Amino acid sequence: MSSAERVRALRGATTLDLDERLHLLERTQELIAEVFERNGLVEDDLVSIIFTATDDVHSAFPAEAAREAGITHVPLLCARELEIAGGIERCIRILIHAYTTATAHELRHVYLHEARQLRTDLPE
Secondary structure, rough: OOOOEEEEEEEEEEEEEOOOOHHHHHHHHHHHHHHHHHOOOOOOHEEEEEEEOOOOOOOOOOHHHHHHHHOOOEEEEEEOOOOOOOOOOOOOEEEEEEEOOOHHHHHHOOOHHHHHHHHHOOOO
């Protein structure tokens, strides 16, 4: 595979200790910042970000955290996560589409707090 720039998808998730607006914004910004740092991304690399939240999250739209962090020229979408018995509570997930020269194996997906249990196969 060449090192040509192409669109890749990056995944990540975090959890909230409580469903409170400022806490949601802080945790979501922490997740986005960690994905950016681990993958060498800047806003101009982004194509879009899709956010999902479990049904017990009502305090704010996760996309609001991205806007407050300065991501202003990227399409953002929020949706509901499937409600599955035994699933993680108060979970925010992201799917970032970005231009990168990294191969699929070089991408660093990010799972923080209680969401780490979703991908125990990944290094922290």
